[in-house]
Amino acid sequence: MSIEIEFIQEYEPELSEELLALLRQVLEEAARTEEVEGELTVTFVDNERIHELNREYRGIDRPTDVLSFAMNEEGEEEMEIFLDEEMDDMPNMLGDVIISIPKAQEQAKEYGHSFEREMGFLAVHGFLHLNGYDHETEAEEREMFGRQEEILNRVRLTRE
Structure with a gap:
C-alpha cells in the first residue's frame, strides 16, 4: 500500500525531521x-487555529487536539457523476488531519x-477518522x- 503524506507546519517552532519521520512511519503502517x-x-x-476550525466546522467553541476532514465521505453520490474511466488514474485524496x-x-x-507517543496517537486517530472510523458509541470506540x-504497537510507539 502506498500513501503520500504532506506535512504543513504552521506552528513555531517547527517539528523535528526525526518526529516527522516517525509520524510518516506511523501513517504508513496505518495505511498498510x-x-x-x-x-x-x-x-x-496552535490552539487558536484549531479552536477557530473546531468552532467553524463542528460548532464546538474550544480548542481540540485533532480534526479530520475527509475528502471521500460516504454518500457523496453527486461526485460519482463525474467519475469515469479517465479518473481511475487520479490519486485517492483521503483528506486533511489538523493537529x-x-x-x-x-x-x-x-x-x-x-x-512522540501523543503525536503518533493523534496522527493515527485522525487517519482512522478519514477512513470511516468513529467513536460515537462504545462499540465504535472499542x-x-x-x-x-x-498500529502504534506495530511501530513500537507504546505507552510508557
Missing part, C-alpha cells in the same frame, strides 16, 4: 493495516507518556481505539 492507498495532508497548528501541537504537549504530560493501539 487499513489497506488504503492515497494522499493526505497533516497540518500542525494542535500545544494540545498534544499538554495531553502527553497529562497522560504521562512521551510527546473498535477504533483497539485499531489505534494495534
Whole structure:
C-alpha cells in the first residue's frame, strides 16, 4: 500500500525531521493495516487555529487536539457523476488531519507518556477518522481505539 503524506507546519517552532519521520512511519503502517492507498495532508497548528476550525466546522467553541476532514465521505453520490474511466488514474485524496501541537504537549504530560507517543496517537486517530472510523458509541470506540493501539504497537510507539 502506498500513501503520500504532506506535512504543513504552521506552528513555531517547527517539528523535528526525526518526529516527522516517525509520524510518516506511523501513517504508513496505518495505511498498510487499513489497506488504503492515497494522499493526505497533516497540518500542525496552535490552539487558536484549531479552536477557530473546531468552532467553524463542528460548532464546538474550544480548542481540540485533532480534526479530520475527509475528502471521500460516504454518500457523496453527486461526485460519482463525474467519475469515469479517465479518473481511475487520479490519486485517492483521503483528506486533511489538523493537529494542535500545544494540545498534544499538554495531553502527553497529562497522560504521562512521551510527546512522540501523543503525536503518533493523534496522527493515527485522525487517519482512522478519514477512513470511516468513529467513536460515537462504545462499540465504535472499542473498535477504533483497539485499531489505534494495534498500529502504534506495530511501530513500537507504546505507552510508557
